[in-house]
Amino acid sequence: MTDILQPGATIGILGGGQLGRMLSVAASRLGFKTHIFEPSTNPPAGHVADRVTAAPYEDVEALADFAASVDVITYEFENVPTSALDMLESVRPIRPNRKALAVSQDRLVEKAFLNDLGLKTAPFAAVDDEVDLAEAIDEIGLPAILKPRRFGYDGKGQARLKAPEDAAQALADMAGAPSILEGFVEFSHEVSVIGARGLDGAVSCFDPGENVHKDGILDTTTVPARLTPAQRTDAVLLAAKILNKLDYVGVMGVELFVTREGLIVNEIAPRVHNSGHWTQNGCVVDQFEQHIRAVIGWPLGDGTRHSNVVMENLIGDDVDRIPDYAKEGVAIHLYGKAEAKPGRKMGHINRITGPAN
Amino acid sequence: MTDILQPGATIGILGGGQLGRMLSVAASRLGFKTHIFEPSTNPPAGHVADRVTAAPYEDVEALADFAASVDVITYEFENVPTSALDMLESVRPIRPNRKALAVSQDRLVEKAFLNDLGLKTAPFAAVDDEVDLAEAIDEIGLPAILKPRRFGYDGKGQARLKAPEDAAQALADMAGAPSILEGFVEFSHEVSVIGARGLDGAVSCFDPGENVHKDGILDTTTVPARLTPAQRTDAVLLAAKILNKLDYVGVMGVELFVTREGLIVNEIAPRVHNSGHWTQNGCVVDQFEQHIRAVIGWPLGDGTRHSNVVMENLIGDDVDRIPDYAKEGVAIHLYGKAEAKPGRKMGHINRITGPAN
Numbered sequence: 014m015t016d017i018l019q020p021g022a023t024i025g026i027l028g029g030g031q032l033g034r035m036l037s038v039a040a041s042r043l044g045f046k047t048h049i050f051e052p053s054t055n056p057p058a059g060h061v062a063d064r065v066t067a068a069p070y071e072d073v074e075a076l077a078d079f080a081a082s083v084d085v086i087t088y089e090f091e092n093v094p095t096s097a098l099d100m101l102e103s104v105r106p107i108r109p110n111r112k113a114l115a116v117s118q119d120r121l122v123e124k125a126f127l128n129d130l131g132l133k134t135a136p137f138a139a140v141d142d143e144v145d146l147a148e149a150i151d152e153i154g155l156p157a158i159l160k161p162r163r164f165g166y167d168g169k170g171q172a173r174l175k176a177p178e179d180a181a182q183a184l185a186d187m188a189g190a191p192s193i194l195e196g197f198v199e200f201s202h203e204v205s206v207i208g209a210r211g212l213d214g215a216v217s218c219f220d221p222g223e224n225v226h227k228d229g230i231l232d233t234t235t236v237p238a239r240l241t242p243a244q245r246t247d248a249v250l251l252a253a254k255i256l257n258k259l260d261y262v263g264v265m266g267v268e269l270f271v272t273r274e275g276l277i278v279n280e281i282a283p284r285v286h287n288s289g290h291w292t293q294n295g296c297v298v299d300q301f302e303q304h305i306r307a308v309i310g311w312p313l314g315d316g317t318r319h320s321n322v323v324m325e326n327l328i329g330d331d332v333d334r335i336p337d338y339a340k341e342g343v344a345i346h347l348y349g350k351a352e353a354k355p356g357r358k359m360g361h362i363n364r365i366t367g368p369a370n
Numbered sequence: 371m372t373d374i375l376q377p378g379a380t381i382g383i384l385g386g387g388q389l390g391r392m393l394s395v396a397a398s399r400l401g402f403k404t405h406i407f408e409p410s411t412n413p414p415a416g417h418v419a420d421r422v423t424a425a426p427y428e429d430v431e432a433l434a435d436f437a438a439s440v441d442v443i444t445y446e447f448e449n450v451p452t453s454a455l456d457m458l459e460s461v462r463p464i465r466p467n468r469k470a471l472a473v474s475q476d477r478l479v480e481k482a483f484l485n486d487l488g489l490k491t492a493p494f495a496a497v498d499d500e501v502d503l504a505e506a507i508d509e510i511g512l513p514a515i516l517k518p519r520r521f522g523y524d525g526k527g528q529a530r531l532k533a534p535e536d537a538a539q540a541l542a543d544m545a546g547a548p549s550i551l552e553g554f555v556e557f558s559h560e561v562s563v564i565g566a567r568g569l570d571g572a573v574s575c576f577d578p579g580e581n582v583h584k585d586g587i588l589d590t591t592t593v594p595a596r597l598t599p600a601q602r603t604d605a606v607l608l609a610a611k612i613l614n615k616l617d618y619v620g621v622m623g624v625e626l627f628v629t630r631e632g633l634i635v636n637e638i639a640p641r642v643h644n645s646g647h648w649t650q651n652g653c654v655v656d657q658f659e660q661h662i663r664a665v666i667g668w669p670l671g672d673g674t675r676h677s678n679v680v681m682e683n684l685i686g687d688d689v690d691r692i693p694d695y696a697k698e699g700v701a702i703h704l705y706g707k708a709e710a711k712p713g714r715k716m717g718h719i720n721r722i723t724g725p726a727n
Contacts, residue, residue: 020689020692020704020706021706021708034398037418038395038398038399038418041391041395041417041418041706042395042701042702042703042704043702043704044704044705044706044717045706046417046706047417059420060398060403060404060419060420061394061395061398061418061419061420062417062418063416063417063418294654297651297699297700297701297720297722298701306696311696312696312697314696314699314701315698315699315700317699319676319677319722319725320676332377335377339663339668339669339671340669341672342654342671342672342674343654343672344399344654344655344671345399345400346399347377347399347400347401348401349377349378349398349401349402349403351378360401363654365654365676368676368725
């Protein structure tokens with residue numbers, strides 16, 4: 014099997030949420046089919062995929078059939094169980110590669126990796142027990158935040174420490190999971206770079222977007238971000254450094270804090286990223302197509318931004334505003350989820366605010 | 371059932387080709403599912419649809435099941451058999467309506483309808499036999515073109531008459547089908563208007579595009595088209611007149627010849643149209659989403675053009691150029707068809723040539 018796939022081939026996607034859904038649509042634009050592997054029933058991506066396998070990641074037979082039916086495998090989330098990846102990788106290539114997953118699945122490994130590359134992060138320390146935690150608080154100071162090293166996502170299962178007496182409860186919240194204490198960073202705002210690296214090693218980054226969070230969940234991304242030309246260059250070079258070091262193939266989201274001392278890496282996500290949804294209406298080739306292009310071995314597309322855009326997430330009941338948005342000049346993107354629960358990402362809108370400047 | 375559908379509802383689409391495929395993707399953006407009805411196997415739209423029914427239009431049971439499973443029915447081509455439409459319409463609303471289909475399924479009815487509206491067409495006459503044809507030639511003159519009244523599409527099954535002695539063969543080519551003789555129109559170029567009308571009666575037209583054909587098939591569409599401001603206004607008003615007269619709901623393609631005597635209507639298509647594919651990369655809301663919005667009873671979207679675009683069709687072997695196009699800054703849209711036969715529409719590209727002017 015050649016590394017460069019031809020239209021008509023099938024891309025296997027682990028995860029059937031909104032990212033898998035939009036990846037599937039992008040794959041169709043290039044003439045490819047998709048096969049979704051997703052434990053839950055009626056996944057959003059299933060509405061626009063050629064095939065769906067509904068099975069748990071522990072179902073070895075289902076994984077084997079899935080792998081045999083596709084030409085390459087990618088994923089919409091980084092927390093695929095290692096055993097499943099081992100099995101799948103023995104049959105078909107997984108892109109982005111395992112190294113990227115290993116780094117991003119563990120906050121401690123990720124921060125160490127970034128520091129090794131010469132990139133700044135928040136101060137951090139590994140915490141496995143109360144002794145570690147006491148030492149970490151001494152070293153990093155308070156306030157700080159205790160997080161499990163693995164499976165952290167959108168601020169769930171994290172504990173803030175304002176004073177030393179919060180330590181015991183915070184550690185209890187971790188329920189024995191290996192953890193990491195992170196110090197706070199004084200930053201003026203957060204930006205993210207959606208970077209892509211092709212199979213040929215070419216790197217292309219979308220223009221950085223400026224992110225605003227609400228209740229720990231991304232609320233809006235605005236392009237252009239408030240950055241000096243030097244910061245903009247730094248942001249892109251820094252993303253490229255990460256992509257190259259990991260021999261990465263695909264799209265990665267790199268969240269950055271803008272501080273007086275320069276850019277500090279918050280976290281990386283080895284997948285298409287919520288803060289890159291603006292590209293759907295701001296560029297000819299969006300982050301989803303860029304990811305698909307990389308995964309199928311095609312040259313990366315032209316991600317030049319043609320418009321200024323504000324992306325707004327629709328969380329939970331926000332989706333009730335759709336009738337109003339439908340009357341406005343905004344692009345609507347809904348995920349096909351049946352029920353609007355609090356905190357659930359139901360869709361987003363992209364508002365074009367003018368030609369690119 | 372209310373006329374305005376909510377996300378999660380299912381849109382039935384008759385026809386599973388590239389137009390159905392791109393309609394299905396647009397429906398997914400708004401949170402809707404699609405169910406494709408298509409006689410042939412492995413239809414392009416099936417790769418991105420929630421459900422596919424593969425059955426002939428004569429299969430009454432399959433039609434009934436299909437209709438019962440969807441909330442509204444639309445179509446990607448105008449030649450759906452009348453008996454199937456009768457059955458479907460007894461279960462679910464069909465948008466655009468039957469009147470639009472009746473007009474566009476018959477070239478004679480279409481031209482008479484347009485003339486009744488005060489719009490200019492090529493000179494024409496009904497031809498059922500040699501006597502009609504001789505009279506029609508006398509009236510219209512030569513050269514002229516003899517076409518079957520029904521099922522004409524992309525120049526197939528038409529006969530050109532250069533001299534009176536071509537009459538017998540041309541009539542034989544019609545194989546007894548009721549026909550129409552059309553005179554030639556001297557025009558400088560062809561443009562088309564992609565117009566939309568919502569369930570609320572609102573009309574919105576995309577900026578007219580300029581079409582170039584090759585071997586009777588659309589080759590390129592360029593926006594902006596070469597039109598004076600007055601012609602541009604005429605084109606849009608004319609399209610609106612047609613949409614309103616038909617009490618139309620959905621997107622319609624209106625092909626126009628630009629002549630010294632003004633705009634002459636070539637033909638109308640009661641569906642999304644190949645000459646509107648540029649909207650995918652030139653507007654926030656493209657023709658496919660505009661059609662879906664109308665069909666589900668939503669307000670029409672903002673079809674303002676933000677960029678200049680050249681759309682190029684990929685016919686047959688043109689698709690072999692994809693590796694080159696993938697390296698350029700163009701948007702690629704492939705249809706997932708297995709085999710590149712001569713004359714077969716395999717995909718298209720949209721080239722952004724600058725900000726809208």
